[in-house]
Amino acid sequence: DAKTTQPPSMDCAEGRAANLPCNHSTISGNEYVYWYRQIHSQGPQYIIHGLKNNETNEMASLIITEDRKSSTLILPHATLRDTAVYYCIVPSFDGGSQGNLIFGKGTKLSVKP
Amino acid sequence: GAVVSQHPSWVICKSGTSVKIECRSLDFQATTMFWYRQFPKQSLMLMATSNEGSKATYEQGVEKDKFLINHASLTLSTLTVTSAHPEDSSFYICSASREVGNNEQFFGPGTRLTVL
Numbered sequence: 001d002a003k004t005t006q007p008p009s010m011d012c013a014e015g016r017a018a019n020l021p022c023n024h025s026t027i028s029g030n031e032y033v034y035w036y037r038q039i040h041s042q043g044p045q046y047i048i049h050g051l052k053n054n055e056t057n058e059m060a061s062l063i064i065t066e067d068r069k070s071s072t073l074i075l076p077h078a079t080l081r082d083t084a085v086y087y088c089i090v091p092s093f094d095g096g097s098q099g100n101l102i103f104g105k106g107t108k109l110s111v112k113p
Numbered sequence: 114g115a116v117v118s119q120h121p122s123w124v125i126c127k128s129g130t131s132v133k134i135e136c137r138s139l140d141f142q143a144t145t146m147f148w149y150r151q152f153p154k155q156s157l158m159l160m161a162t163s164n165e166g167s168k169a170t171y172e173q174g175v176e177k178d179k180f181l182i183n184h185a186s187l188t189l190s191t192l193t194v195t196s197a198h199p200e201d202s203s204f205y206i207c208s209a210s211r212e213v214g215n216n217e218q219f220f221g222p223g224t225r226l227t228v229l
Contacts, residue, residue: 034217043208043220044157044220046219087156100159101147102159103149103156103159106156
């Protein structure tokens with residue numbers, strides 16, 4: 001399974017864009033990149049996922065490099081409620097059709113006023 | 114849409130008793146449900162994966178006789194912590210996926226278990 005590497009923590013000013021990087025250099029051609037976040041004492045929340053093209057939804061944008069070895073999650077206008085731990089995950093498959101989400105340590109994003 | 118609930122949200126029990134946690138997908142049918150455990154200041158650890166009507170698949174190191182999982186319907190899975198001990202105190206979180214092959218999982222709010 002492809003491992004991911006993220007910085008342990010980042011700060012962002014309220015109203016500015018938060019850019020969260022993730023390295024996944026061992027990703028294979030058909031593996032997706034998923035992003036989740038976990039606000040303190042809550043269950044994780046799905047944000048976005050992508051394969052090779054950049055993706056955007058109401059929460060965030062996902063930029064994947066052409067070689068797919070890294071990606072960046074962008075929160076365009078961070079708010080205090082975006083303070084959370086952000087997880088970049090490349091689901092592992094055990095031969096079945098459903099991949100397991102293996103949560104690493106993620107990036108703790110602190111949005112400051 | 115895609116809301117997952119858990120009950121109870123927190124529970125305190127005595128050592129040696131059993132505790133049941135329910136996980137429900139409220140507005141969709143879940144093809145697969147997952148159970149995670151999270152200790153303080155640590156990340157989520159997958160405990161088991163279950164499909165409706167079949168036995169759960171447990172991750173290495175998770176005792177299946179201690180953590181009983183029943184997936185009775187496409188909207189309900191239960192986790193029973195049997196003979197709970199203080200070291201079982203943790204945040205238990207379930208999730209559900211609604212499409213085979215799609216790793217978009219919808220998580221419940223979690224259940225905080227404290228064993229005295």
